[in-house]
Amino acid sequence: MAQSFKAFRVTEGAHDTFDQGIVERRVDDLPPNDLLIRVQYSSLNYKDALSATGNKGVTRHYPHTPGIDAAGVVEQANGGDFAPGDEVIVTGYDLGMDTPGGFGQYIRIPSSWAIKRPKGLSLREAMILGTAGLTAALCVDKLEHMGIDPHAGPVLVTGASGGVGTVAVALLARLGYTVAASTGKQEQAAFLHTLGARQILDRATAEDGKGKPLLNEYWAGAIDTVGGDILFNVVKSLQHGASVACCGLTAGAKFEASVLPFILRGVNLLGVDSVELPLVAKASMWDKLSLQWKLDNLETLATEITLPELPGAISHMLAGRQVGRVLVNLS
Structure with a gap:
């Protein structure tokens, strides 16, 4: 598969400097895991801001695409109970840390990291929560x-x-x-x-x-x-x-x-840890958030941005000025 896609990429320069930018990547360059997912939405978290500014406690290897959250559609499935067309949510594990993350329009991950989107949440709503x-x-x-x-x-x-x-x-x-x-x-x-x-x-x-x-x-x-x-x-x-x-x-x-x-x-x-939580526990909590714990005011929690707006949002977050959630639209 040779198609290219856009990704927010962080590269390490001289003297511990790190540069951010939007680049074209090839799907073939992603790691050889089970699920290829076309990402529609991600979200900006504090850990992403650290990764994007070169924090080696979060991300050890650069160049790198941050994004510990992703929601999108399966395009290829080579394992697990997934098929092309399934809408899925991915949070935590190594996504966006040393595995290319949700700030790219495609990710390829182990099937054990993904859950199918609960019926009570859209992909957009899932990433407002993230x-x-x-x-x-x-x-x-x-x-x-x-x-x-x-x-x-x-x-x-x-x-x-x-x-x-x-x-x-x-x-x-x-x-x-x-x-x-x-x-x-x-x-x-x-x-x-x-x-x-x-x-x-x-x-x-x-x-x-x-x-x-x-x-x-x-x-x-x-x-x-x-x-x-x-x-x-x-x-x-x-x-x-x-x-x-x-x-x-x-x-x-x-x-x-x-x-x-x-x-x-x-x-x-x-x-409380949400990163390495067993997938069954994550799925149970997402079910709650889509049903009896569904929030009516989700849209009021989020500011929506696109990939080119990430550098400003990252600086805003690290300066302590961010309020609520930041939804990243990759479509």
């Missing part, structure tokens, strides 16, 4: 498995104006929870209220009291997307027996901790 939406849903699912319910009290979402945070706010509100949204972008308060947040906290409030071993019990549960000392402040202010689901590190990968909240209040710190 890895961020899947992660938010996994966080809510973990909290519910720990026994939280909408009558227990307020639930906090940190980093609430980001990709995971906006979906988490909307999803918790959809399920009947009283949601508090913590954000460093107070100008987004009205937007967060439209998603269902009842209370808006600024970042300074979330950071207040970080030197104390315990804070007043307040939150019935929390989803933390930022990490750092804000995460441990959340732990210190959970109600007795409550839990926080942790899925991000934009505020730092470390925090000063004490065992006191754990042994005096029996709280739980729950880690």
Whole structure:
């Protein structure tokens, strides 16, 4: 197969510099895996922004096409339960890390990375959610498995104006929870209220009291997307027996901790990973997002861009200015 396609390509130059641009690639140059997929939509995630700027902790080998999310149509199938014409979703695993990702109009992947599109979601809707939406849903699912319910009290979402945070706010509100949204972008308060947040906290409030071993019990549960000392402040202010689901590190990968909240209040710190999650678990969560957890306000979460607009969107995200999700249209 000799057809060419457009891809966003990152190349490594001299002195640790990295250049971004749109190039023509050949399908024959893609890795020899089971499924060839014509990508219609992708999305921009923080990990993609890191890959696109040369972070070797995300992507080791360049030149490279980022994009940890992809939704499209199978063109060739040499394994699994797929046939040409099937619409599929791919998130996580090595896609967009060291395997050419969703910022190209074609990808070729192992069949074990793909799931068939749930009937309740279009390919576009699936990529408005993307890895961020899947992660938010996994966080809510973990909290519910720990026994939280909408009558227990307020639930906090940190980093609430980001990709995971906006979906988490909307999803918790959809399920009947009283949601508090913590954000460093107070100008987004009205937007967060439209998603269902009842209370808006600024970042300074979330950071207040970080030197104390315990804070007043307040939150019935929390989803933390930022990490750092804000995460441990959340732990210190959970109600007795409550839990926080942790899925991000934009505020730092470390925090000063004490065992006191754990042994005096029996709280739980729950880690959430959506990358290497078994495919059956991913499929189950996508089914939820397409049915009983389907969001009515998905379009309000996303800004749509094309491949040539990626460099600006990446810079915007790394500068901490991105709000909500970024949908990448490759059609």
